[in-house]
Amino acid sequence: MFMPEKLSPEFNNPIENLADSNSQAEFPNGEAAIEAYLRKYEGETERAQKIRDFLYEFLKQEIKNIKIFKSEKFGAELPYTSVKVLELAKTIYQKYAGNLPVELEASTQTPVKQQYVIGSALATAEGNEFTFVEEAMSQCVKYLPAALKALQENKNLEDREIITLGMPTNELGKITPEFGEKLSVSPYNEMGKVYAELIESKNDPNAGKTKTIELFGISLGSNIAIRAGEQLIEHGSATQDFEKAKNQNLPYLEIRAEVPVSLSRSKIKKLQIPVGFVLDSLHEIRLPEVKRIEAGKAQFAAYINKMLENRGIRSQMSEGQKQIKRKVLRNIITKLGNKFEPKQNTKITAIYGLKDLTTYTPGMIEEAGDQKKEFGGTLGENLLERKKSNIRSFTANMPHLSPRFPDNELKRMRVLGMILENLEQGKKI
Numbered sequence: 157m158f159m160p161e162k163l164s165p166e167f168n169n170p171i172e173n174l175a176d177s178n179s180q181a182e183f184p185n186g187e188a189a190i191e192a193y194l195r196k197y198e199g200e201t202e203r204a205q206k207i208r209d210f211l212y213e214f215l216k217q218e219i220k221n222i223k224i225f226k227s228e229k230f231g232a233e234l235p236y237t238s239v240k241v242l243e244l245a246k247t248i249y250q251k252y253a254g255n256l257p258v259e260l261e262a263s264t265q266t267p268v269k270q271q272y273v274i275g276s277a278l279a280t281a282e283g284n285e286f287t288f289v290e291e292a293m294s295q296c297v298k299y300l301p302a303a304l305k306a307l308q309e310n311k312n313l314e315d316r317e318i319i320t321l322g323m324p325t326n327e328l329g330k331i332t333p334e335f336g337e338k339l340s341v342s343p344y345n346e347m348g349k350v351y352a353e354l355i356e357s358k359n360d361p362n363a364g365k366t367k368t369i370e371l372f373g374i375s376l377g378s379n380i381a382i383r384a385g386e387q388l389i390e391h392g393s394a395t396q397d398f399e400k401a402k403n404q405n406l407p408y409l410e411i412r413a414e415v416p417v418s419l420s421r422s423k424i425k426k427l428q429i430p431v432g433f434v435l436d437s438l439h440e441i442r443l444p445e446v447k448r449i450e451a452g453k454a455q456f457a458a459y460i461n462k463m464l465e466n467r468g469i470r471s472q473m474s475e476g477q478k479q480i481k482r483k484v485l486r487n488i489i490t491k492l493g494n495k496f497e498p499k500q501n502t503k504i505t506a507i508y509g510l511k512d513l514t515t516y517t518p519g520m521i522e523e524a525g526d527q528k529k530e531f532g533g534t535l536g537e538n539l540l541e542r543k544k545s546n547i548r549s550f551t552a553n554m555p556h557l558s559p560r561f562p563d564n565e566l567k568r569m570r571v572l573g574m575i576l577e578n579l580e581q582g583k584k585i
Contacts, residue, residue: 181455181456181458181459181460182452182455182456183211183212183215183452183456184448184449184450184451184452184453184456185286185289185290185293185449185560186208186211186212186214186215186293187208187448187452188444188445188446188448188449188560188561189207189211189290189293189445189560189561189569190204190207190208190211191444191445191448192444192445192560192561192566193207193561193566193569193570195444196563196566197566197570200570200573203570203573203574203577204573206573206576206577206580207569207572207573207576209576210248210296210300210572210576211293213244213247213248213251214239214244214292214293214296217239217240217243217244217247218237218238218239218285218286218289218292218320219237219460219463221237221238221239222235222236222237222285222460222464222469223235223236223237224236224328224469225354225357227350227353227354228353229349229350229353230332230335230338230346230349230350230353231330231331231332231334231335232324232329232330232331232332232335232350233324233328233329233330233472234321234322234323234324234326234328234329234350234354235284235285235322235326235328235329235469236285236319236320236321236322236354237285237286237319237320238317238318238319238320239292239296239317239318240267240315240316240317241295241296241299241300241303241315241316241317241318242265242303242313242315242316243315244296244300244303245300245303245304245307246260246261246307248300248304248576249304249307249308249579252576252579252580253308253579253580253582256307257310260307260310260312263312265312265314265315266315266365266366267314267315267316267317267366268314268315268316268366268367268368269316269317269366269367269368269369269370270316270317270318270319270355270358270359270366270368270369270370270407271291271295271316271317271318271319271370271372272319272321272351272355272369272370272371272372272381272384273288273291273292273318273319273320273321273372273374274321274351274371274372274373274374274377274378274380274381274384275287275288275320275321275323275374275375275377276374276375276376276377277323277325277326277485278485278489279485280325280326280327280473280478280481280482280485281326281327281457282326283322283323283325283326283329284322284326284327284328284457285320285321285322285328286320286460287320287322288320288374289320290560290561291318291320291372292318292320294565294568295316295318296318297565297568297569297572298568299316300572300575301571301572301575301585304575304579304585305575305585308579308584308585319358321351321354323347324339324347324350324481324484325481325484325485325488327471327472327473328464328469328470328471328472329472329481330472330477331477331480331481331484333476333480336480336483336484339484339487339488340483340484340487341487343484343487343488343491344379344380344382344383344418344488344491344496345383347380347383347384347488348379348380348381348382348383348384348385348386348387349383349384349387351380351381351384351387352384352385352387352388352391352393355369355371355384355388355393356388356391356393359393359407365405365406365407366407367401367407367408368407368408368409368410369388369394369407369408369409369410370409370410370411370412371384371385371409371410371411371412372412372414373411373412373413373414373416374414374415374557375414375415375416375417375556375557376417376418376488376489376492378413378414378415378416378417378418378419378506379416379418379492379496381411381412381413382411382413382498382502382504385409385411385502386498386499386502388409389409389502392406393406393407394406394407394408394409395407395408395409396408396409396410396501396502396503410505411502411503411504411505412504412505412507413504413505413506413507414506414507414558415507415508415509415512415514415515415556415557415558416506416508416515417429417432417492417514417515418492418493418494418496419496419498419504419506419547420508420514420515420517421515421517421519421520421543422515422516422517425492425493426493426494427493428493428513428514428515428516429492429493429514430489430493431513432512432513432514432515432516432556433514433556435513436512436513436514436555436556436557439555440555440556440557443559443560445560445561446560449560498546498547500546501546502546503546503547504546504547504548505547505548505550506547506548506549506550507549507550507551507552508520508540508549508550508551508552509551509552509553509554509555509556509558510524510551510552510553510554511553511554511555512554512555512556513555513556514556520540520551523540523541524538524540524551527539527540527551538550538551538552
């Protein structure tokens, strides 16, 4: 494991437990990212430390922003957290380059884009506010360089917010018996209504409008993202019509479904999905980054739970809640193989893994091969023929879950590390 010789004094990492200054916890996803970075860029330990400092600052903002959403309509509760790229950039800039101009330090704005990450869970301990935290990490790594450059040049920059949603089935969530019955019958429809309510609550009609809302659903979370998006459209809270978005000042809605098992083209979904999950999991747990994350997960979860208890946010796992949540999870998983149809006009971008055993079909592999031969080196090489006019389907060379830290992500991390070095040395970005 990478351990720096000297921790930067401005960044408090490893993070200290506020209730007990003698205890520490690591950010396992961040540490896994650094180990992956050093496997690719061996010897760049000083730069890796800069990146590590950023990751712990990112984590502090994620922890600070953990909230519990309480649905007024359905009585459900779920944990979520968020990070704003510009707020994170300001904090990092001040620590590396000094104070910001007063007008930039105090400026706030409505994010030009909100991305809602909707993951999946197979147990009550999963589906929390850090499920698929790598997506929020990735978005910050991608957009921070431009934000830091704008701050250095005393310019304002459009902000972006990434919101990672947990599930009501998580230990911090809550499901009333009445809503539990609805979820057992129609889990994706009902869950989508709760998420739509949360998204609407985060968009103050009296504040500036977010231009784009992206619902990024992963695995079974794709179903929830689709249904939540359809609710937003039905309520008039967002639109997938560019002209309507412009003329009526509405957020433009994007729905991205990554490895959407229920949209699989397979004719044996009911059998293939559970078998595929098991086989893909066996592959996943052998990856070094996953091993590193799993090794630190329990300690990290205990640390976060202690922090949240100090804020009055506690586990909701009475015997009644355990039974309801486990029943709902069983129904969510068993209904994955059922027919799932988005509404006819719902626009979706779907990404399928060519090595994903939950959705694999020989026909898709053959078509993907033909596309690569004909359109290799262009954007069309990963595009599949449309089976439905409203769904654009792409392929990626990955199993059920995308690699946590692929080469292009590590390259972006390296660019960010260089920028942090330049900031510290007073150089132009």
